[in-house]
Amino acid sequence: MKTLLRLAKLPALRLAAxxxxxxxxxxxxxxxxxxxxxxxxxxxxxxxxxxFVVCFLLGIxxxxxxxxxxxxxxxxVAGFFPFHLDFIRGAGLLVALASALxxxxxxxxxxxxxxRLALPLALIGSASSIFGAMMGLALPANVVQTxxxxxxxxxxxxxxxxxxxxxxxxxxxxxxxxxxGMRGIFVDAASGREINWQVHRTPLGxxxxxxxxxxxxxxxxxxxxxxxxxxxxxxxxxxxxxxxTSSFILSLVDSSAAWxxxxxxxxxxxxxxxxxxxxxxxxxxxxxLLTVLKASVIRRLVIGLLLFSGLRALLKGLGIWx
Amino acid sequence: xxxxxxxxxxxxxxxxxxxxATWLDTTSKLGLLMLIVGFLAYAFGVVPPHIPVEQLxxxxxxxxxxxxxxxxxxxxxxxxxxxxxxxxFNLLGIAVLAGGSMLCLLAVIPLYAxxxxxxxxxxxxxxxxxxxxxxxxxxxxxx
Numbered sequence: 001m002k003t004l005l006r007l008a009k010l011p012a013l014r015l016a017a018x019x020x021x022x023x024x025x026x027x028x029x030x031x032x033x034x035x036x037x038x039x040x041x042x043x044x045x046x047x048x049x050x051x052f053v054v055c056f057l058l059g060i061x062x063x064x065x066x067x068x069x070x071x072x073x074x075x076x077v078a079g080f081f082p083f084h085l086d087f088i089r090g091a092g093l094l095v096a097l098a099s100a101l102x103x104x105x106x107x108x109x110x111x112x113x114x115x116r117l118a119l120p121l122a123l124i125g126s127a128s129s130i131f132g133a134m135m136g137l138a139l140p141a142n143v144v145q146t147x148x149x150x151x152x153x154x155x156x157x158x159x160x161x162x163x164x165x166x167x168x169x170x171x172x173x174x175x176x177x178x179x180x181g182m183r184g185i186f187v188d189a190a191s192g193r194e195i196n197w198q199v200h201r202t203p204l205g206x207x208x209x210x211x212x213x214x215x216x217x218x219x220x221x222x223x224x225x226x227x228x229x230x231x232x233x234x235x236x237x238x239x240x241x242x243x244x245t246s247s248f249i250l251s252l253v254d255s256s257a258a259w260x261x262x263x264x265x266x267x268x269x270x271x272x273x274x275x276x277x278x279x280x281x282x283x284x285x286x287x288x289l290l291t292v293l294k295a296s297v298i299r300r301l302v303i304g305l306l307l308f309s310g311l312r313a314l315l316k317g318l319g320i321w322x
Numbered sequence: 323x324x325x326x327x328x329x330x331x332x333x334x335x336x337x338x339x340x341x342x343a344t345w346l347d348t349t350s351k352l353g354l355l356m357l358i359v360g361f362l363a364y365a366f367g368v369v370p371p372h373i374p375v376e377q378l379x380x381x382x383x384x385x386x387x388x389x390x391x392x393x394x395x396x397x398x399x400x401x402x403x404x405x406x407x408x409x410x411f412n413l414l415g416i417a418v419l420a421g422g423s424m425l426c427l428l429a430v431i432p433l434y435a436x437x438x439x440x441x442x443x444x445x446x447x448x449x450x451x452x453x454x455x456x457x458x459x460x461x462x463x464x465x
Contacts, residue, residue: 044375048365082379086386097419101350108343111335115342115430119442123449130456141385180441251346251423252449258420259456262413265397266386269412270378273361 051081052274055095059282064293065302067159068250069279070096070222072302075152075309078145079316083271085141085148089220090261091272093254096222098276099283100250112244117182117199117237122249124206125213125223126256132217133260142317148219149314155225156307159299162229167195170236176202177235186238199235208234209249217257222250338430345429349422357415364408372407398459417457424453 055073062069074092078085107113136144173183183198199205208230216223227246231237237245261267315321334340363369373381373393381389389395396404404410427450434442455461 042379044378045365047379083382084385084389086389087382094416094419098350098354101346101353101419101422104350105343105347108339108346109335111339113339115336115339116442119445119449123445123452126449126452126456130452130461134461137386181439252453255420255423256453256456258416259453260461262416262420263398263457263459264386264462265390265395267413267416268378268382268389269361269364269409269416270375271382272416273357273412277358277361 047081047083048270048274051077051271052278054080055275055278056282056285059279059284060286060289061298061302061305062279063283063286064289064295064298066295066299067302068096068222068224068247069099069283070220070254071155071225072305072309073275073279074219074221075148075306075313077275078148079309079312083268085144086137086261086264086266087268087271089136089144090258090267091275092220092222093216093258093261094267094272095275095279096216096220096250097254097258098280100222100247100254102280103247104251107244107248110244111184111186112240113248114182114184114237114241114245115248116180116184117231117241118245118248118252120180120182121205121209121231122252125209125216125249125253128210128213129217129253129257130260132214132219133257134217135214136218136220137260137264137266142319144218144317145313146317149310149312149317151215151219152306152310152313156303156310158225158229159303159306163233164239165232166239167197168232168236168238170198170200172200173198174200174202176206184241186241188238188240195238197236197238197241199231199237201234201236205230205235213253216250216253217260220257220261222254224250338433341433342426342430345426346422349418349425353415353418353422355415356418357412360408360412360415364412367408369406369408369411371409372404373409421453421457424450424457427453 054076055069058072058076059069062072070092073095074088077083077091078088081088083091104113108115177183177199180202182202183196186195186197187193188195208226212223212226212230215221215226224243224246227249228239228242231242231245232239258267312321364371365375367375373395381392384392390397396410401410401413405414427446431443431446434440434446
């Protein structure tokens with residue numbers, strides 16, 4: 001592991017280190033010599049190709065781990081690739097957006113995403129994501145990097161500790177939820193049970209989505225890690241409705257923030273497109289491997305990966321491990 | 323004699339969800355297709371780029387304002403006038419992906435209006451407005 005961390009300082013080896021970390025490998029000594037070439041002598045095409053490979057691998061592990069690719073993308077690519085954080089966040093938003101858009105139609109048709117639940121929350125989230133994006137592009141990179149590290153470590157805490165409730169009991173809907181008609185009938189295909197669901201604590205949920213949208217815009221991450229607990233544990237939506245609706249909300253929140261990055265010139269196709277395509281292809285493989293891979297092991301691996309990336313971002317932002 | 327139909331386990335989603343899904347499906351597939359085709363044309367040099375690919379490793383290490391100063395990379399909607407450049411054409415696919423939801427929202431407004439659900443007409447219109455504001459380029463920050 002020490003060898004791996006030392007090698008990660010060499011730009012040309014950052015991809016290899018990231019890939020090796022994903023799979024718990026140690027790098028051979030020859031790789032260290034190859035890494036000594038540095039970024040300057042690395043042909044341009046190595047980076048988009050490396051990005052594609054890393055995103056493909058991240059896409060594979062993201063699905064069984066139950067997280068969106070965006071939350072893995074930004075800290076890992078920021079830690080191990082030479083691109084400026086502005087371009088990484090712009091690409092991260094597109095990664096999360098493309099995944100959400102691809103899943104959206106089937107979630108809506110299948111009734112797992114609920115428009116009535118999603119639209120009011122997405123409106124707040126997308127407005128705040130604009131402010132987050134503007135703030136992220138205005139602040140110095142080291143400040144954003146430090147805040148990113150702290151946020152990722154917070155996400156690790158949420159992922160490690162958050163409980164899930166498959167069918168939360170909501171005795172009465174609050175006034176806001178009743179007025180907005182945030183309720184529905186969900187038939188769980190696994191059990192065949194018909195569940196009448198409604199939500200509560202809507203004002204708190206709206207407040208949370210304001211914060212979540214801001215973070216998504218600022219750091220260019222998808223926010224499924226926060227959306228699902230907010231919908232499921234705070235507002236009381238059934239877990240599957242929470243997961244499906246979360247993905248749909250992302251499509252609106254990330255669209256708003258993506259426009260700010262696009263208008264600012266912070267979306268670089270050579271960084272964004274290989275990332276989007278790699279992540280989407282990997283996610284397809286990951287979905288097929290769901291029955292083969294042990295989800296709990298993958299989840300622990302992803303939490304470990306995020307913990308390392310979060311520390312790396314924090315130390316990079318503080319100038320300790322640049 | 324008709325065969326007995328299988329019991330329907332899942333109630334059909336409301337009409338507005340179906341319409342939203344159809345529009346979302348079309349716009350996101352179109353955007354992804356444009357993105358992939360455009361990128362292949364760019365990466366394999368079929369369409370010459372605005373910024374030579376060999377120079378990118380020396381440039382993408384800088385923040386966006388420095389990158390723009392060095393390269394003349396467009397901001398706002400200036401990219402529309404540069405679509406003949408391989409790298410800039412990719413931004414069109416990205417704009418279709420980021421803008422597709424606006425069309426979906428506008429498409430479901432008549433359904434909510436017909437049912438007299440004015441609150442959702444307002445929510446959809448406001449959401450489309452937020453996306454439009456973000457897309458307009460009026461809101462800027464940083465350098």
